[in-house]
Amino acid sequence: MPVFTALPTDVVTAYRKGGLDAFGNMPERKISDGAANPCRHCLRDIPKGAEMLVLAHKPFVGTHPYAEVGPIFLCAEDCARGGGHILPEVLRTSPDYLIKGYSQDDRIVYGTGVVSPTPELQDRLDAIFANPDVAYIHVRSARNNCYQARVDRDA
Template identity: 80%
Template sequence: MPRFTALPTDLVQAYRAGGPDAFGNPPERKILDGAGNPCRHCLRNIPAGSEMLVLAHKPFDGTHPYAEVGPIFLCAGECARGGGADLPDILTTSPDYLIKGYSADDRIVYGTGTITPTPDIQARVAAIFADPDVAYIHVRSARNNCYQTRIDRDA
């Protein structure tokens, strides 16, 4: 069964310590004053009134034409790394998400990208992984294209 993979704890700890984001800037610290924003580490929504980090993140190694960079949010305080086979909380707050498969060399596998209704995510993931060229999947916001999480094949 595929597994949802949160950002690595060591990377998140580096951001929390002021380490540079994808553009070399320290993460911005904000107090969340409204509805929860999705933390890419615990894969839960950050509670209103909590401190959060806002930063540019590139979920790829190196630079190449498919290495998208975009804003993400993280809990500013400690949180347990999320992930696993179940749909994470952060993917239950929107009616749909952009889902697309990538090859082992980090290139989009054309024909896999689709805006998927939230209740259909698991079925769409299974259909994308039926393509042997797909090594992993990214889930992004359907409205803002923000990276949400990675989905890996079961080991």
């Protein structure tokens, strides 16, 4: 069974302390409007009126042709790291998601990318992991391509 993996706490703590984003900018501080502001650390929607960080994030080590960068939201205050075997809250709020498998060397495994309706997401993840070349999967917004979460094979 796949494991949903949130951004590591040390990465999020660095952003909260003013660490620079993927483009060398300080994270912006905004107030959540309560709609479509998913925190990539707790994997929950940021409540309306709560302060949040908006920044460019690259969920890869190093730079290479497949190392996509995009905007993400984070709770500005401490939150517990989300994840586990159950589909997280932030992956239940959209009608569909873009998912794609990556190899151990962080390259897209061609033929794995699909826009999946949310009710079919778990089955689609399982189908992608049936390919032995897939080391992990990224879940992204189907409309804006924003990184949502990583999915790993159960160890």
